[in-house]
Amino acid sequence: MERIDVAIVGGGPAGTSAAWTAAQHGADAVVFEKGVPRADRENLGPDSTDAAGLLDYWVDLMGFTPDEIPDDVILTRLTGADFIGPSADISIDNTGIDSAYPHFGCAFHRARFDDWLRGRAEEAGGRYEIGDSVTDIETNPENGYSHTLTLSSGDQFEATSLVLADGPQRTVTIDTLDQFTPAGQSIADVLDPSVVNHIAYQEHRKVPEELYDPHRLKFWWGVMPGHTAYPWVFPNDQSVARIGLTMPIGLDIDDYNHRDWSLLRADDDKIPRGNVYIERLLEQEYPEYDIDDFPLVEDRGKRDGTETYAISSTRPIESPTQANIAVVGGAMGGTSAFHEGGDHVAVRTGKIAGKLAAQGRLEEYNERWQAALDTEMVRNVTMADLVRGYGPADWDRAFKTTDTMVNRGEYSLFGVLKSGLSGLKLFREYQQTRRQFTDSDYVQFEESAYSL
Ligand SMILES: Cc1cc2nc3c(=O)[nH]c(=O)nc-3n(C[C@H](O)[C@H](O)[C@H](O)COP(=O)(O)OP(=O)(O)OC[C@H]3O[C@@H](n4cnc5c(N)ncnc54)[C@H](O)[C@@H]3O)c2cc1C
Incomplete structure (x- = not known):
């Protein structure tokens, strides 16, 4: 059995970032990635x-300088985003948060981004074992907690430290952490992928030139049922956009009145599939066009130009660092379907975990990721909680109010006052909800709850 310093399960942005900093700090770090083929990648890579x-x-939260991300990773630079409600909308050209990155944001090529991160990790000395899944992890409490990983090939590795970066499906995270959950409890109680994840579906479509805006994101809220369920258009390049949506798993159509939601129909006997929702969205938004005016583009990596994924949509857990384990990125529940935000949390938590694992200081991990991401976590769990149960009219109210607060007052008290009573109400609701999550109260499983 080969012995290594740091074993990392999963080669997405979180795992690759962990390998990069672990190798930079002198560790023998190995990423175990099951490997997924793509038409635009020669060899197997992450999913x-x-x-x-x-x-x-x-970009700042990931710890990158603005010009560090290679040009071929960036598909388009963004100037803003449009949020469209049933009868009110809001456009923003500024995130309102100080940043070194000189644009509102960017849309990027994720496979190239992952390959770039992998290149850095390998240059630093990190190694990749691609092609076999990790099927089992056993932690040995003797000798300061080491870990035996078994691959689907039967090969085994023994690692001093373990970084779990297996993404929102948590294929090994739950069983591995359950070695330390108290009797009668399971990490699945808070991180069961079939309960806490969202489903995300999207299509690459060529958009008619006159409709294509290469620099703006579009999101529709209050048009389909479910907590933080929404469709989007992300421009990519050459007038190709990703048109997609996310929604909770397992919604029941009987819980919703089709009259309330513009993308439901009277004869729906179940929640529509993603492709049906997208067709209805295009019909609704561009009635003078036909769906065939937005042809599917099938040469963008994924078969048939479509993809379906799980996306983590819950609150983060702390890791059992005394057992030399750090859970990072989507696996720890640190990413959010509310705003699709994840790559920055994945990269940042991965970088912190890799460095600490290499230095034998993993016990600092929970404190360190919270110090780095606290503001972002509080903002997101607050917003996600605030809009829980929002119906179409609530979205309209929020957009009207926010337009006054944001675009005419830059998040200021002046903006709140100008937006009148509804602004004050929304502001107060936000502050009250936020208060629940300060002091790391967004963590849903604390380190002290592990039996170690
Ligand atoms: C449709 C969609 C839209 C999104 N949009 C955005 C966006 O615009 N911006 C943004 O920042 N984020 C976005 N996200 C979220 C972002 O993709 C995730 O937050 C990010 O991928 C999490 O990175 P990760 O490394 O934690 O996990 P992943 O990227 O999921 O990587 C996990 C890796 O682990 C591997 N793996 C899993 N189990 C095993 C095993 N047992 N053995 C070996 N390997 C294993 C998988 O193959 C995979 O490569 C989006 C997600 C989806 C689904």
């Missing part, structure tokens, strides 16, 4: 979703 957008301050 890169084609969905990828970054806001300006996310």
Whole structure:
């Protein structure tokens, strides 16, 4: 059995970032990635979703300088985003958060981004074992907690530290952490992928030139049922856009009145599939066009130009660092379907975990990722909680109010006052909800709850 310093399960942005900093700090770090084929990649690589957008301050949170991301990774630079409600909308050209990145954000090529991160990790000395899944991890409490990983090939590796970066499906995270959950409890109680994840579906479509805006994101809210369920258009390049949506898993159509939601129909006997929703969205938004005016583009990596993924949509857990384990990125529940935000949290948590694992200081991990991401986590869980249960009229109210607060007052008290009573109400609701999550109260499983 080969012995290594740091074993990393999963070669997405979180795992690759962990390998990079672990290797930079002198560790023998190995990424175990099951490997997924793509038409636009010669060899097996991580399971890169084609969905990828970054806001300006996310670049800072990842710890990159603005010009560090290679040009061929960037598909388009963004100037803003449009949020469209049933009868009110809002456009923003500024995230309102200080950042070194000189644009509102960018849409990027995720497979190239992953390959770039991998190149850096390998240059630093990190190694990749691609092609076999990790099927089992056993932690040995003797000798300061080491870990035996078994691959689908039967090969085994023994590692001093373990970084779990297996993404929102948590294929090994739940069983591995359950070695330390108290009797009668499971990490699945808070991180079960079939309960807490969203489903995300998207299509690459060529958009008629006159409709294509290469620099703006579009999101529709209040048009389909489900907590933080929404469709989007992300421009890519050459008038190709990713048109997609996310929604909770397992919604029941009987819980919703079709009259409330413009993308439902009277004869729907179940929640529509993603492709049906997208066709209805295009019909609704561009009634003078036909769906055939937006042809599917099938040469963008994914078969048939479409992809379906799980996306984590919950709150983060702390890791059992005393057992030399760090959970990072989507696996820890640190990413959010609310704003699709994930790559920045994945990269940042991965970087922190890799460095600490190499230095034998993993016990600092929970404190360090919270110090780095606290503001972002609080903002996101607050917003996601605030809009829980929002119906179409609530979205309209929020957009009207926010337009006054943001675009005419730059998030200021002046903006709140100008937006009148509804602004004050929304502001107060935000502050009250936010208060629940300060002091790391967004963590849904604390380190002290592990039995170690
Ligand atoms: C449709 C969609 C749109 C999104 N849009 C955005 C966006 O615009 N901006 C943004 O920042 N984020 C976005 N996200 C979120 C972002 O993709 C995730 O937050 C990010 O991928 C999480 O990175 P990760 O490394 O934690 O996990 P992943 O990227 O999921 O990587 C996990 C890796 O682990 C591997 N793996 C899993 N189990 C095993 C095993 N047992 N053995 C070996 N390997 C294993 C997988 O093959 C995979 O490569 C989007 C996600 C989706 C689905």
